[in-house]
Amino acid sequence: MNAAYRQLYIFQQLLSDHLVEKRPLAARFNVDPRAIQRDLSQLKTFISDQQLPYQLVYSRQRGGYQFVSAQDQVSKQVVLVLVKVLLASRALNQDELHDAVTGLLKLVTVSERAEVQPIIKNEVFHYQPLRHQQPLLKRIWAISQYISRQQPIAIDYRNARNQTQTREILPQALIFSEYYFYVVAYSLKYHANRFFRLDRIFGYRLSTQKIHRSRAERVSDGQLRQYIQYMQPGKLRTIRFEFSGVVEAALDRFPTARIITAASRPGTVLIEADVFDSGAMMWLLSQGQRVKVVGPADFVAQMKASLTATLAQYD
Incomplete structure (x- = not known):
């Protein structure tokens, strides 16, 4: 086997969170350990040239080479907490929960992933989403963009009595509370702030209406959280x-x-x-x-x- 194959094999082992040792590799490929050292040096150059998010380092304690993330990495403890909170919220449907948990687990190394997965396995298996079963992730992102740009939108909304309405609103905050996401928005119809449950918004688009609120009139989601319970406004x-x-x-x-x-x-x-x-x-x-x-x-x-x-x- 040529040097290119050896280097691909070593690279794959490192990506899989394996420890790479020169002498066992030299024996496997029937080459001098110095050839393995050259392979490792070329891999270092390749990683540097391609600006990959890894560093190839030698661990004296373990007696071999391994990949270490060259960027800030989320810890396994943080990933575990985020997954636990996500499961408890019940906010996402089954497909979106699977994608979210899979994505979070990919933020940690293979070995750390193996530690986290048994802890969450039972909860993931028994996960019961809310009854509305609506996909929310794209909706959350889209509404958040309207909020950032201070753009008015028209929404098609299905209320608690299953009546459908179209509302012209200026979304100002997106808040999660008691299992649901809510859009806090200034309503052109009521000339006041109203709360709209995100899963009940089945259509949204840019509005031709002009709705403007001064900085003093806008809702601060951080402050709102200090005073509100169950997303019931009141006095x-x-x-x-x-x-x-x-x-x-x-x-x-x-x-x-x-x-x-x-x-x-x-x-x-x-x-x-x-x-x-x-x-x-x-x-x-x-x-x-x-x-x-x-x-x-x-x-x-x-x-x-x-x-x-x-x-x-x-x-």
């Missing part, structure tokens, strides 16, 4: 409630939350938070006896009315 206000559950759970739920003081009831704390009230109420109601809202007065009244209506269903 932005400061609420106070006594809480007897795991305090960390309340503080994590409301990023703006702060402990004011120990409350009047034993075993409770008084928490204050700046929130959109509709979504906040949904979470507070889910906490049952662990929560008592104490202000403001009209918000307390809304909580009482909701609880009374709920109890009435059991009469």
Whole structure:
């Protein structure tokens, strides 16, 4: 076998994350170890000339040559976390999940991939996507481009009652919350910001309408996340409630939350938070006896009315 074949074989071994040792290779091809050294030198030159994302290095500890990434590489720990979060979100259909997980695993070496795959194998096998089964990746990218360019679009939208509508909007943010992606957009019809679930947008295109929002009027997705729950806008206000559950759970739920003081009831704390009230109420109601809202007065009244209506269903 000639030198070209040897070099291709060595290159393939290195790409497969194998350790390359001179003497075993020399014995395999029945050549002097110096011939293998020349092959390795030529491979180094080839890698440099082609600007490949590898470096051929000698590992004294392992006693051989191996490829090391010449660019910043995502660690196996990061890939594992990203895959776990992706699986928990249930946001992608089966095909897109497979492509996303495969792509993430390719960011690490073959040996690291072999470590990660057994950890995620069971979850991937039992993955259950959301019922809408819509492909989202291309849609997410396209809407994100409209947002970056501040371009108005017309969308064909199917609402929760399965009614189809066409809306002229200026998309301003794309947010993931509670299993779904939402487009936060200024609606020309309502002259206000509205939330549109991405999987319910079945058509979109550039609009001929001119919609402009000043910098001060635009939505900041980073700030919006601080105040909103379950993508329910409501009214932005400061609420106070006594809480007897795991305090960390309340503080994590409301990023703006702060402990004011120990409350009047034993075993409770008084928490204050700046929130959109509709979504906040949904979470507070889910906490049952662990929560008592104490202000403001009209918000307390809304909580009482909701609880009374709920109890009435059991009469």
